[in-house]
Amino acid sequence: MSEARDRAATGPPVRPRGWARRHRALLIVVVVLLAAAALTGIRPWESCGAGLHAVDADEDSVGSSYVCVGLNLDSGPMREDDPLGPLEKLVKGRNDAAGDNFRTIVVLENLTPDRKVDSQPFPFVRREVQGAITAAWPKNGPAGFKLLLANYGSNADHWRVVADEIIAAAAAQRVVAVTDVGVSSENSRALVAELSARGIATIGATVTADNMNTDLKGARTENFFRVGPTNTDEARAAAGYIATHGFQRVMMIQGNSKEDTYATTLAEAFKSSSKVPVLFTKAYTPKPLADTSREAYLRGLFRSWHNDICGAKPDLIYFAGRGLDLGALVAALAGDGACEGLDSLTVMTGDDASTLAGNPLELNKDIGVRLRYTALAYPDQWDMFTADPAYPTYKKNYDNFVAEFTGTHGFPKGELWDGAAMIEHDAVAAAVEAATRNVSADPVSMPDMVRTIDCNSAVPGATGFVAFDQVTGNQLDKALPILSIDADGSVHPVDLVWSRGRPLDTKPDCGR
Structure with missing residues (x-):
């Protein structure tokens, strides 16, 4: 057969399609991801674990070019060289041993603070996590609890990502409550209100703004409680x-x-x-x-x-x-x-x-x-309360906490000085107690169980007895230390006062 007849029989040579045409679906995905990153700062190609999303960070002030926001389902790192690494490893080991009938408590904070813009330094955040660990896993406490850390980033800017991840995981993870909440801001208010609307209880620790228990329109956020003062x-x-x-x-x-x-x-x-x-x-x-x-x-x-x-x-x-x-x-x-x-x-x-x-x-x-x-709390605050007949009880509860913090978990006692571990311990302790009282593992059943922690059924804590007002969700009769700071940065007690002028009363009308 001649060359001409060859060409006639086979037709013109087939030209391969270009790369873009052959990988059109992949190209579309890449374009979408780049556009999403430009609009939201979220970079899904970074190495963040399940429930987390990577967002840009200031490497000079955060120590990483990106941070992970969302719900840390794998208890893995949330930034490069994550200083929370040792605690995340501890949490992962405990979570893996929780068994099949576990309950989960979420610790919500800005876990990757930016030194240039955020008011809470990293050591304060670390101590909060230490307090949560102490409450979740006491030596002789109830078994089967998990802790999951949730990070909303600087200024709670990524609150929507966190809310969506917590809501999506709530049923499968049997979420008891979301604790801590970090700083009082419009973003954290919106996050708490969104969780409440989905039936998820939130127990604030360090949030003190009076309007944290209302949404951005001023309506009551029904499922918000707090162990700290207003x-x-x-x-x-x-x-x-x-x-x-x-x-x-x-x-x-x-x-x-x-x-x-x-x-x-x-x-x-x-x-x-x-x-x-x-x-x-x-x-x-x-x-x-x-x-x-x-x-x-x-x-x-x-x-x-x-x-x-x-x-x-x-x-x-x-x-x-x-x-x-x-x-x-x-x-x-x-x-x-x-x-x-x-x-x-x-x-x-x-x-x-x-x-x-x-x-x-x-x-x-x-x-x-x-x-x-x-202050929210101070390790020696009860030494200013020795003349009151209730002093031995408050001091005993605090000493039990210290024994768990330093003995069971081996955290340094010096980490207690700013009260961060104490107040977060009490938020998680309230969540543990509510879950222990509950026969249901459904997250939407938990707010009513948290409400059972009233002045007649208070939870002993490091900062005093925890009891919630049935109307506002605020704690009743919170002890407030007044402290001084010296030029060398050392802190000293000045006085101890009570939010309602008296320690918690357990009479039938105590909530009034």
């Missing part, structure tokens, strides 16, 4: 301290970000609680900046108020803002020059100051500063 509790305690210690010229500085409900509700609560007139108020609005850190910016801003403060000559400044911002204020007061007639003053604030403690502070320079704050 900002009204803290402001009332501070107002009492200020009045009884003879302060007469009070100034307030407040954070004014609508997103940060901790600062805004603390300011509102102090205004309504103060027994001493507030001379005037200065407000600031912290914002992420491209060219400088939040702390450096606020130092400059607070220095610009020097003449205002010198002119007012307050003997006390009430600071309604984050601990990170308080450090900037103290530095500005101490290092911006003396004020005629104002050699020293007291600065008082809320519990977020605990994130500032442990670090050296400039308190004794141009203007001497005495720093006080209302």
Whole structure:
């Protein structure tokens, strides 16, 4: 057969399709993933485990180019060189041994804090997880409990991802409750409200904003509870301290970000609680900046108020803002020059100051500063309660916690100083008790069981007895230590007060 007839018989040569046409489906997937990453910051190709999604991070301030947000179903790392690694390994080992009839408690926090923008430093977060572990797995406690860590990232920006993952896993994981919640913000409020709408109980530990138990429209979030105080509790305690210690010229500085409900509700609560007139108020609005850190910016801003403060000559400044911002204020007061007639003053604030403690502070320079704050908990707080007949009971409960924390789990006792482990322990202990009382493993049955933890059926905790108000979900009669921070960062007890002026009462009308 001739060459011409060959071509006629076989037709023109077939040209192979281009790569894009042959892999059209794959190309579409890649384009979709890239578009999603551009819009949301989520990078699904990173090495995050089940229930987690990778998002971009500032490697200089986080220590990783990405962090994992969502529900950590595998108890694996949530960033490169994750400093939570040893605790995640411990949690995984315990979870694997929980058996088939397990119940799950979720610990929700910003587990990968960004040093440039987040107020809670990593050591505080680590201690919260240690407290959760202590409550979930006491030496002679009920068996069959799991812990899962949930990370919503800086400012709870990825709250929707976390909510979706918790809701999706709730039935299969037999979720008892979501605990901790981290910081009070509009995002964390939205997350809690979403979980509540799906019948999932949340037990807050460190969230103190009064409006955390309402959604963004102001409606009651029915399935939210908390073991910590409210900002009204803290402001009332501070107002009492200020009045009884003879302060007469009070100034307030407040954070004014609508997103940060901790600062805004603390300011509102102090205004309504103060027994001493507030001379005037200065407000600031912290914002992420491209060219400088939040702390450096606020130092400059607070220095610009020097003449205002010198002119007012307050003997006390009430600071309604984050601990990170308080450090900037103290530095500005101490290092911006003396004020005629104002050699020293007291600065008082809320519990977020605990994130500032442990670090050296400039308190004794141009203007001497005495720093006080209302704390969530303190390891030696019951030593200020020895005269009360109830002291032995509270001290015994605390000592039992310490024995589990240091003995059963081998955590250093020095980790207790800021109260983070204590308050998260009590949130998880309440969840464990509610689950133990419940004959059902269905997550939607749990809120009613949490409500059974009332003043007649309280849970013994490290920070006192835990009992929830049946209307608000707030804790009843919370003990509030008032602490000082010295220039070397050390913390010392000043007083112990109660949110309702008395320890928990167990009479039939105790909830009123």
